[in-house]
Amino acid sequence: MPRRSLLAMLPALLTACSGVDLLNAxxxxxxYRRTEGLAYGEHARQRLDVYQPKDPVSNAPLVVFFYGGSWSSGERADYRFVGEALASRGIVTVIADYRLSPAFRYPAFVQDSAGAVRWAFDHAADYGASPARLFVMGHSAGAYNAAMVALDARWLAARGLQPSRLAGWIGLAGPYDFLPIVDAQTRVAFDWPATPADSQPLSHASRASPPALLLAPVKDSSVNPQRSTVAMARRLKAQGVRVESELFDGVGHVSLLAAMASVLRSRAPVLARVTAFVQAAG
Structure with a gap:
């Protein structure tokens, strides 16, 4: 398929599995070099892949990435374009699966995210990375997971770590304040209306929070960027936390993340912003 035709088709297809396959193609x-299917727990969904820069590195930054999907869908293999993008910039990248709704409910996916971060911290040196340069990153529901790990100390503490060990966290189009829940899938994942108030990342923003990079589309039909991204940036800044934030035109909820892939990189400088943040904060 000609490259120009592929570029024209991608935006319309990105919401479908075929779109992800096309993007990864x-x-x-x-x-990069990829090591697949490493276990960070006993459950079949507690598996991760590691993407390393092609050439050997030492003391490289390490990003643990969590994908979205309303906490009810997603596979780590679908996000090879994220692993390649970061590894090609010298960043060792972990992409982790986690337990999903409806079989599992909150806080299972947050507990799994903390488990993947603990694994990354313990094994960083094995892949040429430094545990002192460890970041969590996510898109959509995955950005929620990353935010909870970074802001609510309970989850890493259960794994023998503290958020202070993180060099920073990165949220792409994340939902950080969404009560009352209106989306049907999210209601199931959070057992609405019995959802605890402290399940919301915004309530955990404090002066102890790690540095943050928060990116979102100007217009997002899935997650309100003003209520989540803008409000989170404002709350963290008020606490004296170093925050970088930006809303982008020309991308939507899904294509914000897809802009990390080389064929869509001209749509928004997402990869450039993530790379600069990681290199500076690390």
Missing amino acids: TVATDS
């Missing part, structure tokens, strides 16, 4: 295969 454009990803270089010679810019």
Whole structure:
């Protein structure tokens, strides 16, 4: 398929599995090394892949990435374009699966996210990364997971770590304040209306929070960027936390993340912003 035709089709297809496959088909295969299917727990969903820069590195930054899907869908293999993008910039990247609704409810997916971070912290040196340069990152529901791990000390504390060990966290189009819940899938995942008030990341923003990079579309039909991204940035800044934030035109909820792939990188400088933040904060 001609490259121009592929570019024209991608925006319309990105919300479907075929779109993810098409996007991953454009990803270089010679810019990273991948180790697949590593266990960070006993459940079948507690597995992760590690993406390393092609050339050996030492003391590299390490990003643990969580994908979205309303806490009810998603596979780590679908996000090879994220692993390749970051690894090609010298960042060791972990992409983790986690337990999903409806079989599991909050806080199972947050507990799993903390477990994946603990694994990354323990094994960083094995892959040329430094545990002192550890970041959590997520998109959509995955950004919620990353925020909870970074802001609510309960989850890492259960794994023998503290959020202060994180060099920073990165949220892409994340939902950080969404009570009362109106989305049907989210209601199931959070057992609405019995959802605890402290399930909301915004309520955990404090002066102890790690530095943050918060990016979102200007217009997002899935997550209100003003209520979540803008409000989170404002709350953290008020607490004296170093925050970088930006809302982008020309992308939507899904294409914000897809802009990390080389064929869509001109739509928004998401990869450039993430790379600069990681290199500076680390």
